Amino acid sequence: MASWDIFCSVVDNFGDIGVTWRLARQLAAEHGHQVRLWVDEPAAFAALCPQADAGLARQQVAGVEVCRWAADWQPQALADVVIEAFGCTLPEAQVAAMRAAERQPLWLNLEYLSAEDWVAGCHGLPSPQGQGLQKYFFFPGFVSGTGGVLRERDLLARRRAFQADEAAQRTFLAGLGVVVQGEERLISLFAYENPGLGEWLDALAADPQSTRLLVPRGRILGDLRQWLGETAELEPGFVARRGKLQLQVLPFVSQDDYDCLLWCCDFNAVRGEDSFVRAQWAGRPLLWHIYPQEEGAHWDKLGAFLALYLQGLSPAAAQALQQLWQAWNAGTGMGEAWRAARMHWPEWRERAQSWCAEQASRPDLATALEQFYQNSLS
Structure with missing residues (x-):
């Protein structure tokens, strides 16, 4: 020892x-x-x-x-x-x-x-x-x-078992006050302040598919409150609906529970480093809000990751995903970028799984x- x-x-x-x-x-x-x-x-x-x-x-x-x-x-x-x-x-x-x-x-x-x-x-x-x-x-x-990158020995086995167990997922979400309705798409949102949030929420509200947006307490809540036109702080348990979008504020959860939240969701918007890595292990499509650096140094890091992550995708899917990540980090153009990216959802989901397997081999x-x-x- x-x-x-x-x-x-x-x-x-x-x-x-x-x-x-x-x-x-x-x-x-x-x-x-x-x-x-x-x-x-x-x-x-x-x-x-x-x-x-x-x-x-x-x-x-x-x-x-x-x-x-x-x-x-x-x-x-x-x-x-x-x-x-x-x-x-x-x-x-x-x-x-x-x-x-x-x-x-x-x-x-x-x-x-x-x-x-x-x-x-x-x-x-x-x-x-x-x-x-x-x-x-x-x-x-x-x-x-x-x-x-960090990966516990049993992480992927636990994730696969959890994602195969719908009852376990429902029980976990119910513990957070979340009761999924029908064929709702689940999206988690953990991000820095982002002026592009409103455009994305508008697109989700107008989307043909119903979406439940789960937002743990964090820095993005100020932008969410502004979009909703709320004057009071958004506390855990807050729920609002706009069109096809229902959003719900969650409490800040432990690391283990955050893993389970990522595993439950169809799509995860994450920030920084820790949640970014854990979203990759979820094997689901993701969107990364990279930590902004002086003189725009973070753009090189974002581009370097995308150069690896987008490998194997069709040119159209790769371009759509790249534009979505760039729009989110630039804080503008999210509506159009989201509508373009969702057209490639099956390919994106398959790439999320293959990327996870590639990284697990290291x-x-x-x-x-x-x-x-x-x-x-x-």
Whole structure:
């Protein structure tokens, strides 16, 4: 058993802690490691993990020791592996202790997920930190030569069983207050603020097929409220209907329940990194709202992913899907883009399933990290 320290600075509420919490659990449960997760905003962690207590400085949850990373952080017993998640800066006292150690730990900078071509060339490269200490760049990714993405060993088996069990899906949705009517199409929506939302909702309201839009509490609710003309905040349980569209606000749910929500839906609009990856494992068509970056750097990342994801589609379907993703991220043109994309629904659904199978054939992120650690010992 090796010991692992994972440091996470919460950015944008849930993305970074979402990834590191899944990783910490998997390293403990599947690889038998002793894992400490250091997080600077315990309240964000508790939102994803309801059994946690945001007021505790240390607690054991799902086999992981979750610790508050406070400003007055003091050196701890050094772990065998130290993960600096997403470029957060380790405490100076931690780095000093690592430099002075007779047996220095493996220091990994876990980077953000990207499909860009240069990622494979930078994955695993060392960065000298003085006095013999090295930091290695570890890049998740979708192709060989990268670190893969998070996937628990039994994830796809659990997903397939759940999607084959209509009674289990109805029971789960009923627990959220959702009772599906007839042949409604289910869509989940978890996104950043987006001025293009109204155009999409107009298209869904005018669509020949009935849609139930399920919206967990989040940043998109302000745009939803504006489209509805509501003056009060939209609380969980709120329901409204416009034409063929019925929308419903859900509570913010745990990670495990969010997985089930994605598995229930025919289409998932997601944001950031964690929900983006989990929507891919759902095997259903998806729409990604990428985190906006300065100088438009996120457009290159979006284009790089689409270059992989759209492979094998007919030219017409690939063009329609690309235009839909671009419209959503640009915040304009969603009505026309949605109407064009839905014409290719069967092909899109088949591609979602084949993409999921392709990614499942690669080592997952936790396994890749484990192998990198084992290689460092030899």
